[in-house]
Amino acid sequence: MNTMPTKIIKPVTSAEEAVAHVKPGSSVMIGGFNYGGIPYTLVDALVEAGTKDLTLVANDTAYDEVGHGKLVTAGQVRKVIASHVGLNKATQRLFNEGKLDLELVPQGTFVERIRAGGFGLGGILTPTGVGTVHEEGKQVLEIDGHKYILELPLRADVALIRGYRADRYGNIVYYGTNRNFNPAMAAAADLVIAEVDAILEVGELDPNDVVTPGILVDILVLKGDSYYASRT
Amino acid sequence: MLPVLDEEVLRHRIARRIAREFEDGDVVNLGIGIPTLVSDHIPEGVRVTFQTENGVVGAGPKPPEEDLRFIGAGGRCLSVVPGGALIASDFSFGLIRGGHLDATVLGALQVDQEANLANWWIPGKLVPGMGGAMDLVTGAKHVIVATTHTTKKGGIKLVKKCNLPLTGAGVVSLVVTEYAVFRFVDGQMVLEELAPGITEEDIREITEAEYVTSPDLGVMQGCEEEQQD
Numbered sequence: 210m211n212t213m214p215t216k217i218i219k220p221v222t223s224a225e226e227a228v229a230h231v232k233p234g235s236s237v238m239i240g241g242f243n244y245g246g247i248p249y250t251l252v253d254a255l256v257e258a259g260t261k262d263l264t265l266v267a268n269d270t271a272y273d274e275v276g277h278g279k280l281v282t283a284g285q286v287r288k289v290i291a292s293h294v295g296l297n298k299a300t301q302r303l304f305n306e307g308k309l310d311l312e313l314v315p316q317g318t319f320v321e322r323i324r325a326g327g328f329g330l331g332g333i334l335t336p337t338g339v340g341t342v343h344e345e346g347k348q349v350l351e352i353d354g355h356k357y358i359l360e361l362p363l364r365a366d367v368a369l370i371r372g373y374r375a376d377r378y379g380n381i382v383y384y385g386t387n388r389n390f391n392p393a394m395a396a397a398a399d400l401v402i403a404e405v406d407a408i409l410e411v412g413e414l415d416p417n418d419v420v421t422p423g424i425l426v427d428i429l430v431l432k433g434d435s436y437y438a439s440r441t
Numbered sequence: 442m443l444p445v446l447d448e449e450v451l452r453h454r455i456a457r458r459i460a461r462e463f464e465d466g467d468v469v470n471l472g473i474g475i476p477t478l479v480s481d482h483i484p485e486g487v488r489v490t491f492q493t494e495n496g497v498v499g500a501g502p503k504p505p506e507e508d509l510r511f512i513g514a515g516g517r518c519l520s521v522v523p524g525g526a527l528i529a530s531d532f533s534f535g536l537i538r539g540g541h542l543d544a545t546v547l548g549a550l551q552v553d554q555e556a557n558l559a560n561w562w563i564p565g566k567l568v569p570g571m572g573g574a575m576d577l578v579t580g581a582k583h584v585i586v587a588t589t590h591t592t593k594k595g596g597i598k599l600v601k602k603c604n605l606p607l608t609g610a611g612v613v614s615l616v617v618t619e620y621a622v623f624r625f626v627d628g629q630m631v632l633e634e635l636a637p638g639i640t641e642e643d644i645r646e647i648t649e650a651e652y653v654t655s656p657d658l659g660v661m662q663g664c665e666e667e668q669q670d
Binding site for chain 1: 493494495496497509510511512513514515516527528529530531534535537538567568569570571572573574576579580606607608609610611
């Protein structure tokens with residue numbers, strides 16, 4: 210295998226090939242907020258692959274039969290780290306039955322922990338959650354008379370992200386409210402797989418528009434034509 | 442005896458009152474439910490920039506043609522107003538925590554007399570998660586609660602002390618219900634306005650929290666715009 214080109218020129222693969230990198234027991238970050246900005250084609254392929262015992266790191270668990278909500282419904286997830294799971298009945302049910310670990314994190318803390326994981330910080334200090342159950346078991350520091358919770362970095366083995374357009378270097382631009390957690394996650398996983406609407410030649414993206422530089426992205430996959438993949 | 446209000450009337454009454462809290466140029470985040478209706482009632486001449494935590498500064502109404510690539514925090518399609526900006530979640534919550542929002546409007550399960558808010562978890566029943574609420578109540582300059590005065594079954598929501606897990610401690614600035622408006626002033630809960638036909642006695646019966654009545658107690662603003670039957 211020619212390593213030089215794949216480090217710079219990113220492989221474009223099928224969703225099936227790409228998600229084969231997600232092994233049983235892996236931690237997986239998946240972009241998205243509600244039904245926006247989810248890498249639907251990759252998620253469907255992961256559901257199809259049936260890979261189990263996953264730790265899912267995602268803002269929410271979407272809906273029972275939408276996006277990565279399907280991974281929970283199919284019983285492929287052992288633990289969820291998220292800020293909101295109220296729209297997915299399967300998450301609620303499995304948690305109540307003791308079949309799913311659930312770590313709820315305030316949304317701003319969630320993304321900042323991912324940023325810390327991706328950008329080399331040992332943790333972050335946030336006032337969010339002070340005086341609530343969320344501070345239990347955590348270190349609270351007082352700085353200039355204000356209390357902050359020490360929150361630790363979050364990383365994953367694999368990140369599945371959703372972009373709008375990519376070039377072959379893996380540079381990515383986003384569209385609308387699909388951006389959400391995707392840029393942060395692109396920096397915080399050992400392997401980053403990006404699903405995009407279109408893959409362009411190098412030089413076709415204006416560097417002024419690039420949000421996620423290609424050095425963070427490992428594999429590119431073109432989006433499929435499922436209901437949400439084609440409409441988001 | 443409290444009047445029984447039509448669901449739509451009471452929701453819009455609360456939203457209409459809250460819409461009068463904003464100043465020209467304010468940046469505001471609206472939660473799901475009654476808070477969403479607030480944008481329908483912004484008085485003429487007041488320009489409010491709506492922020493949605495999933496990444497819009499300058500959110501506008503639902504467009505005639507749905508584009509699922511532009512959604513609000515509740516999953517409804519929205520438009521981005523001219524001059525709006527699209528941002529990522531880390532930036533969005535940086536704005537929220539960083540004090541760049543003038544107000545957030547949220548629902549409540551309970552509010553207590555210490556300005557504590559509980560709105561994310563009923564232990565043993567539902568675990569929806571706090572989503573962005575904890576960050577919003579921590580960072581926004583004003584935390585405005587939009588809620589029915591009691592639960593559907595008549596349960597007290599304005600309590601002495603929240604017994605549900607808190608979203609934020611001592612964070613609430615204003616509570617607007619279909620019957621009354623309370624403001625927290627120097628740590629004290631103050632009854633400022635009553636809806637037409639509502640007496641202080643009515644309010645005491647459905648409010649457990651201890652409050653004082655403002656010497657300037659007035660009629661709830663905006664009620665005069667309700668359609669007369």
